[in-house]
Each structure stands twice: as C-alpha cells, then as structure tokens.
Amino acid sequence: MKKHPLAWLTFIFSFGIFIASWIRAPFYPLYFLAIAALISTALFFKRSPCFNLSLSCLVFLLGALNLITCDTLPGYHIAKYVNYYRSDTPYIIKGYINNQPQAGSSRSSFIFKAEEIQAANLRKKACGNMLVYVKGKQNLSYADELILIGNLYRPFTPLEKSASLQKGFLTGGNKALKSYRNYLYNQGIYAVMYVKPGCGIVRVGRNRGFALKKLALGLKKKIENIIFKQVSYLCAGVLDAMLLGEKRYVPAYINKLMLQTGTVHILVVSGFNVGIVAFIVFLILKILRVPRKARIIISLPLLALYCLATGASNPVLRATLMAAVLSLAYFFRREPDMYHSLAIAALVILSLSPRQLFDIGFQLSFVSVLSIVYLYPKIKTLTRLDGLKIRWIRLILDNCLVSLSAWLGTLGFIAYYFKIFSPVTVLANLLIVPLATLITLCGFALAFISLLSQPLAQFFAAAAELLVALLFLINTFLAKLPFACIYLAGRG
C-alpha cells in the first residue's frame, strides 16, 4: 500500500460503491460530507497522516456518490415512460442503434439509444438505452437512426428466462432470472421493447453514433466475412469468438467443455487477445523500422479501434487501458507499474460506470490480473524456481505458476457464480493457452493475408482448422480425466 497509493485509493473508491449499493443513503447529506472531507484534506495538506485519512474518506464518499448519481434516472429517462399496467397503445420511440445488432434466424436484437418518445399524443424528449427485439432477420447496423413502434416493458420474468437461457447462465432457477435482470441494469438497460411485427421500424437515417466505432464495426464485419468464407463453420465460430468476441457461433457443447476445463476465457476477447494484437502491431512496426516512440503513438489508436470492434467489454477495456498506461510510461521514460496501471484502468471504468463493479466479467478480469501480479512472484520465490538449471523445464513451470496464480485468485468467484470447481484448470491452461495464442495469430494472419492473396490464405485456413481441431481434442481429453471438474451443490 505504501508503494501503490493509487491501488489503495481505487480499493477505497470501489468499497464506497459497494457500501452504497447496500445502504440507501440520500445524496445531499453525503455530498456535504464529501465537501467537508475535501476541505479537511486541503487543510491537512502538509500533515501526511491526516491528509491520507481525509483523502481516503473523500474517495470513499466519491465512490458512493458516483453510484447514487449513476442510479438516479433523469425525469425523461425511457424507463420512466414504461407503464406498470398493460396498455394496447404501442409506444413510438425515436433514436439510434447503439451496438452491433445480433441477427438470429427468428429474431434480431440490439441496444437502442432513445431520444424522443410519443406519450399521451405528445412527442417528448427521452434518453437512456433499451434492449430491442424484432421478429425475423433485419438488415440493421450500428448508428441507424430509427423510429420504433412496439411494446415497452421493464425486464421481467418471461424475457429473463429466455434471455438467460440464451446467454448460457449456469446458475439455476430464480437466481439466473434475477442475475440477468441485474446484468441488464448493470449495463444501463432499464427497458425492453418488442417491436410491432410488420411496420414497427421506420428508418430515418444512417449517420448517427460515433465515427470511430462505426469504422471499427465495419472492419469487424469485413474480418468476419473473410473468416466464414475461408474456414469451416465450426472453426470460423471459434475464430470469431477468439478474435472478435462474437461467441454466438460457438456450439454450446464446446462452450460447456471449455468451461469444465477452465479454459473458456480464451473464447472471449480478453487481455490475452489485446496483448496479442499489441504484440502483432509492435512487431510489424518494428520490422518496418518505425522508431520506438512512434510505435507507441501508432499502436494506441489501433488498440482503441480493436477495443471498440470487440464491443468494449470490461476485460478488453481493462487490458486496453492498462496497455495505454504502460505504453505511456515507456513513452515518458517512467518506470511502468502493473498495480498503478491496473488501478487506473479500474478507476476509469468505475468512474464512467460504477455498476460494472458487480459485473462478473469485471470481477474476474481484475482479480485474475491482480492475482497474477501479486501471487506469481511470491509463489515463484517460494518454489525457488529461478534456481532451476534446465531452461525449458523452468519455462514450463513458470507458465504453470502463472496459471496457478490466476486459478487461485478466481477460484472463489468461479465457484460462487458458476458452481464449478475445476482442478484440471492449471494443466489445461498450460496446454491450451499456447495453442490459443497460435490460433489467434493464425486467425489474424488469415484475415490480413486474405486481403492480399487468396491462395496464400488457404495455408493459414488449413493451419487454423488443424489447431482448432487440436484444441477440441485436448479439451475433450482433459474434461474426461477423473476429477477434472466437480459441480458444486446449488447448481441448477
């Protein structure tokens, strides 16, 4: 704590958010308390212990106030227009699509940012995101400006049931339903709309949204098309998940298999993928003999683009922010510190959206990195690994310790949320992670080479097929080992 004040302040800030989620505190008394804490912090500027104490109190109150502000919806928020009673009059809402629509065979869904709503024959200003379901396959994309006509609900049981099953939530019964509603709330979604079939969508324009996100999603679509054209559906599904974070094409049994062996993290875009992208970008720029500082300047926007293309989920955002902080440390010739970069990433995410603290992805992402940073050096010293003479054994054991540290850190969270305990995880990660690295590299190479030469791309496609097949074989073998995975009581 002495060496990492930012880590301490981030912890205090998170604690403030956590406490505020349990206690319904009024805003203004807390706010005046925070002002008093700010004044006392300024007054104790020269007295370190008092300054630290008042600063900690202030940061704690800031965390609590941030959550209260986040949970306070403006008077014109879309959720405030939802009737509690059933109404036959459909809602008419104008706004734009705020994510990449998910097109299924029977229905499409997307997040819609509301701007105007027709209520009681009057057009009123609106704000907030809502989840929209439309029957059939729709040709929609991010930033499409639409007028939607349909029924508006708060997330409730029937929807929660179908959606939680679709999302593959493992906890059973009401818990899964409640957790899906909480998941939506944590994402800032307080309303769900079912669009009227037939003529419930009126297209107004196409030029809304964030230009960089539009570019990123356009690139993502192109890469997806290349992948699905070059390799089999199964392999393309895995590559799509590993490269671009689109998990919907991965068959459920493969997902289950990887969950059992504790390697499901490679099927979502995480810090691991961001690291590989950063490595590829740096390598290409190094080959092109671009100077070191210029490499950092070029790589940061590319990482941001990748973050946006993959949906800016918590693990990717965490990894991108950490990469940015570490790169800037190199740029300004400062000593890079993992704790500080991790703390800055957490502070940025929680300041923008404090409800992310309760997101499983956020918790697992930060806990796994924190346990690697904290536990790995300690276990390494304890096992006296550096004393080992044979280099390749040392390397293997080193990787084992990294996996072990991450496993130990996330053990409790995985047991609590997924009701599963996988002793095979450390061994599985030792084998799967290098393979996943190769698959990811192969996938990116395939996407890039396809633009230049189709015949050459076939070699990468064949290699990707082989590696994905190997991934399944190893996973199947590991999952069948005795005591590979133990299901805990209370699992649905």
Place this chain on the structure above:
Amino acid sequence: MFELTRQEKQVILFLVATALAGIGIDFSVKRFSTAQSMAAFNENLGKIDLNSADKDLLLSVSGIGEKLCQRIISYRQEKGRFLEQAELKNIKGITASKYEKIKGSFIVR
C-alpha cells in the same frame, strides 16, 4: 499508510475536487430534469397502407388471419384500390366490432 509527494497531492486534490463538482452537477441536472413536450410524431406512423400492403404485412396485424388477408387482397384487386378505411366493413368476416379493433392499424393513402 502511503506517501505522496507535494506535486502528487496537488494533482490528486485537483482531480478529486473536479470529480466532486462534476458529480454534484450531474446529479442535480438528473434530479431536477423533467420531460419536455415537443410537436407530436406523424399520427400515421406505423400504420399499414391498405393499398400497398402485401400478404405478410397484412398478416402482421393482430386479428387478421390467412383467409381475411386473402379477402382484403381480392377486394383490392377487384375494386382497384381502397378509397377509405371504412370499405373494410364490406369484406366478409369483418364485423363492426372487428373493424373497430383493427382500424387503428390501417391507413388509406
């Protein structure tokens, strides 16, 4: 606890004070905001034009089945076009109560 340099303290104080001010403004704006009325949307928005709607579009209206849909299309072909919505009542199967139920979904252009 932790040790901070004078410069670090200044930066942290500045950031924390800015964040506090920002949170206060954000909360107040949210707390005291009300819905503002604007002009109404086009009242015909989302209604189906009886003269151009195809089979699928007609079927999407609740209360219109396969048979009724076919009768509406046949009527339109026979008469050339609908001149007013009330002509729906001339179609076999559309009673006065049914007409009241479905008329809100249609428009004649």
